[in-house]
Amino acid sequence: EAGVTQFPSHSVIEKGQTVTLRCDPISGHDNLYWYRRVMGKEIKFLLHFVKESKQDESGMPNNRFLAERTGGTYSTLKVQPAELEDSGVYFCASSLQPGAGYGYTFGSGTRLTVV
């Protein structure tokens, strides 16, 4: 079974530019999550999709961040325009059922550096 795939693995962009991160969950996993780790800090929840619907986006930092999940399959996270404080590692995770008890599977993350 293929795991959660994220790309790119690294992205370096200038402040003010736009970047789009992509996540392909495990096939059949309706639940998809985005998390972010800013250097030296904890991994923080951004949002949760159930199929194509946003179940909870309370962790999204501001309206420069836009997440979509087309057809309930892959998801994209767009940052526009990027700011220096957006630098960090963005993780995607998926699960068959919602709930921490079902054990998310995380992708390897996208390391975003805004210069």
Added chain:
Amino acid sequence: DQQVKQNSPSLSVQEGRISILNCDYTNSMFDYFLWYKKYPAEGPTFLISISSIKDKNEDGRFTVFLNKSAKHLSLHIVPSQPGDSAVYFCAASGGSNYKLTFGKGTLLTVNP
């Protein structure tokens, strides 16, 4: 406002000895706790979990202890192996039960 705290940024132990990683939480609504292990350039990998109705859960070399009155949990690894060297994250969930709140992580180094 950190709701899950891992106060030790790093821990170094000898191979074969016990590793004890600690985690404290402040939110009384948390009812499920997990430990994740993370190697460089990889995503977190689920290790072991415990529900608030239990005070201990064991899986091979890994045991998690939960002290609800102290709002404290710990992960014991016995015996520690060099391959256990990684960053360990404590995480908690509650209420909606799908959002994880993580600590900052503890870097464990097991020396041969």
